[in-house]
Amino acid sequence: MLNQNKGGTMALQEKSYDVDNRTGTNHEGPYANTPVRRLTATSIIGDSVENAAGDDLGKIDNLMVNLNTGEIEYVVLEFGSFLGIGGKLFAIPFSELTLDAERELFILNRDKDYLKDTPGFDKAHWPDTNDHSYFNDVNTYWGSPRAYY
Structure with missing residues (x-):
């Protein structure tokens, strides 16, 4: 995930899928649902x-x-x-x-x-x-x- 910092440059930040999984927020990426515990x-x-x-x-x-x-x-x-x-x-x-x-x-x-x-x-x-x-x-x-x- 890219975020712009105060100096105007782009910084790369690691996406935390654990937070997304706990909150129910939609998430992306090849390991977004890892480890798989439940499926529809x-x-x-x-x-x-x-x-x-x-x-x-x-x-x-x-x-x-x-x-x-x-x-x-x-x-x-x-x-x-x-x-x-x-x-x-x-x-x-x-x-x-x-x-x-x-x-x-x-x-x-x-x-x-x-x-x-x-x-x-x-x-x-x-x-x-x-x-x-x-x-x-x-x-x-x-x-x-x-x-x-």
């Missing part, structure tokens, strides 16, 4: 998902929020579609994803073959999302320790 749902939906090798695993189609706890429990990952056509949807525990804030995408530590063999569903036939046994099956499949009753 609309900034997550549509994000790309890759594995650690950089393989494209799809995009986040939707989020499943537990209305009792307020947690995002699952993302709905769309895999294998072209321009939104075809493909398969998966419920994946949100805890399986890691944010790569610099690249603005999520990392899922699985390979494409794992997803090809993973039970999923299509856009026209969603599972019963209020059925605890469905999500317990998903948790078991992904190795997540959480169980819902």
Whole structure:
């Protein structure tokens, strides 16, 4: 940020994003929201998902929020579609994803073959999302320790 001092010369001052973050004032710059602690749902939906090798695993189609706890429990990952056509949807525990804030995408530590063999569903036939046994099956499949009753 440039400011003019009393002598009329321009002085370079460091911008304090910590203050902006605490006050809610809009801020700018490549590290304005670092470290990332919270994101809007609309900034997550549509994000790309890759594995650690950089393989494209799809995009986040939707989020499943537990209305009792307020947690995002699952993302709905769309895999294998072209321009939104075809493909398969998966419920994946949100805890399986890691944010790569610099690249603005999520990392899922699985390979494409794992997803090809993973039970999923299509856009026209969603599972019963209020059925605890469905999500317990998903948790078991992904190795997540959480169980819902």
